[in-house]
Amino acid sequence: MTAPSPLRRVGGSPRRSAGPALARTGLLAPGIVLLVLFAFLPLVALVITGFVNDRSQLTTENFAHVFSSGTYLRLLGRTLLLSFAVTVVAIALGWPAAWALARHVKPARRTMILGLVIIPYITSQLLLIYGFLTLIQAGGPISYVLTQLHLTGPQDSILYTPWANFLMLVYESMPTAVLVLYSAAESVSPSVLEAARTLGARPRYVFTHVIWPLSAPMVVVNFTLTFVQTVGAFAEPAVLGGPDGQMLGNTISTQISSGANDGFAVALSLVLLVTSLLVVGVVTALVSWTKRAQSGGPTNRLTAPPRPRTRARTPELTVARES
Amino acid sequence: MRRSTSALVTKVWLYAVLVVFALPVLSMVVLSLNESRYGTLPFRFSLHWYQVLRTDTALLDALSTSITLATEVTIVCVVVGTLLTFGLRKAPIAITLPVNGLLLALLSVPLLLLSAGLLSVFDWLGLGQSTTALLLSSIITSLPFVVLIERGRLENLSPDYAEAARSLGAGPVRTFLLVTVPLMAPSIIAGGMLAFVICFNNFAIQLFLAPVGISTLPVQIYSMVRLGVTPDVNALGTLVVAGTVLIIVVLNWLTGNAARLFTTTRER
Incomplete structure (x- = not known):
């Protein structure tokens, strides 16, 4: 850091870019070095490793291996399908809850409820998986209650079945759904709904022609986040899924841990990444198509949502006054 | 009706x-709080598993490894992330575009895949699976959260305060340390706490990059769950969740609404 030059002090405004360029380099350097070495290089390394065989030759044989094997393609298909189902179910279950939170809960209570939603969101995934395991295992709380009600036998449990894995993944996706769709619900202005109702729109029509077009972008955000995360899941199926509940992430993680065939593991990863981005792209296109189809012509501009409130505004003011 | x-x-x-x-x-x-060895009901109250936990060195070592790692990562992330946030503010687009792209990529590439790439890089660097590799990988995955949260605050910060300080004769360094940083403090602390949580929970990175013989808490639980659990994990889990609740309460107090941190972070 250099001493302030008289010129800059007189000018006062830090907006001119002549002086601070050097200082800025100093500010940016550590972050950029880290990002280049450990974000950019790993992504490059992924691509390179996928196209190199164990004799260090450039090749596509890793990908040929993936696509020639029915096992891996079936596993890929199942992983994508499962992740799609998990994401859609989480959105469908989370939306009404998020809607109620934004509309029908007193603001004072909202902060507390959001806190309760965040607990599973920031609790270690492994602890949640473990807690879920204790919950559903034979003799555990759920099994105990069901046995007492004579609905199941004492040894019945969905643990180590694909259903356990599915439910766990839905559980983990739900907080994101509630948080993201809560923002979506907040951005639908109550007066717009009131107007639609006053003009005689039935609830279904209000949903398809007002709420859906206004919420669609956040639904896409939610879909993208959850789907991409779920596609890469491997701990949940490994712990809960049993032999029939495995996902492609398990194959990839086993390959990486063994270190035996990096190129193949990376090729699998890249195929998974690209196909899941394709799914995201298709869903995004479909959603924006329904949005356009439903919301019709330019008259609907009137229903454009107010910009979502930015989070920091009020705290910033109070802080500024304090200091 | x-x-x-x-x-x-x-x-x-x-x-x-x-x-x-x-x-x-x-x-x-x-x-x-239940007596049963196998996690089965009916419920009989007992503090037995908390006593077992006190002597379970594997689990406690893993916890202390996790806390140490997350603390180191938090300190580095807050310093580097704050510098980066301020550096990016008026940087030309030739810098902001690739940097933001990388930050976004870190948030959207599944960690399983990122850790595969990181492992290759650390192999090239001759570090392989090591504490250094674990530390650097944890830093890079927590960094974007710090930058996003601090940037949100910085964008809403009026430049008037800094300009007032400058026109009253404070140099840029003094203005930065005595005016801008205090104004930014809540978001810096919130970003740091988030970095801590993200790092603490970062299972995939820890599984693939930690050296043999060193287990973080998630990795330790993972290996225990697959080999047969003792219920003292329940006791530890209870304590960790209690810590989580505490963090949320503090975040709520600092930012007014902790949930906002997570929703706006993920929207971008």
Whole structure:
């Protein structure tokens, strides 16, 4: 850091870019070095490793291996399908809850409820998986209650079945759904709904022609986040899924841990990444198509949502006054 | 009439969802106070598993490894992230575009895949699976959260305060340290706490990059769950969740609404 030059002090405004360029380099350097070495290089390394065989030759044989094997393609298909189902179910279950939170809960209570939603969101995934395991295992709380009600036998449990894995993944996706769709619900202005109702729109029509077009972008955000995360899941199926509940992430993680065939593991990863981005792209296109189809012509501009409130505004003011 | 019915139904649904959210955690809490060795009911109160936990060195070592790692990562992330946030503010687009792209990529590439790439890079660097590799990888995955949160605050910060300080004769360094940093403090602390949480929970990175013989808490639980668990994990889980609740309360107090941190972070 250099001493302030008289010129800059007189000018006062830090907006001119002549002086601070050097200082800025100093500010940016550590972050950029880290990002280049450990974000950019790993992504490059992924691509390179996928196209190199164990004799260090450039090749596509890793990908040929993936696509020639029915096992891996079936596993890929199942992983994508499962992740799609998990994401859609989480959105469908989370939306009404998020809607109620934004509309029908007193603001004072909202902060507390959001806190309760965040607990599973920031609790270690492994602890949640473990807690879920204790919950559903034979003799555990759920099994105990069901046995007492004579609905199941004492040894019945969905643990180590694909259903356990599915439910766990839905559980983990739900907080994101509630948080993201809560923002979506907040951005639908109550007066717009009131107007639609006053003009005689039935609830279904209000949903398809007002709420859906206004919420669609956040639904896409939610879909993208959850789907991409779920596609890469491997701990949940490994712990809960049993032999029939495995996902492609398990194959990839086993390959990486063994270190035996990096190129193949990376090729699998890249195929998974690209196909899941394709799914995201298709869903995004479909959603924006329904949005356009439903919301019709330019008259609907009137229903454009107010910009979502930015989070920091009020705290910033109070802080500024304090200091 | 119809509207109030639908309001009631969705509200009941909301509370049902909250109950389901709590179930795995409640299960851990209840079973940690239950006598049974196999996590089975009926319930008989006992503090036995908390006593077992006090002597379970594998689990406690893993916890202290996790806390140490997360603390180191938090310190580095807060310093580097704050510098980066301020550096990016008026940087030309030739810098901001690739940097933001990388930050976004870190948030959107599944960690399983990122750790495969990181492992290759550390192999090239001759570090392989090591504490250095673990530390650097944890830093890089927590960094974007710090930058996003601090940037949100910085964008909303009026430049008037800094300009007032400058026109009253403070140099840029003094202005930065005595005016801008205090104004930014809540977001810096919130970003740091988030970095801590993200790092603490970062299972994939820890599994693939930690050296043999060093287990973080998630990795330790993972290996225990697959080999047969002792219920003292319930006791530890209960304590960790209690810590989590504490963090949320502090975040709420600092930012007014902790949930905003997570929603706006993920929207971008």
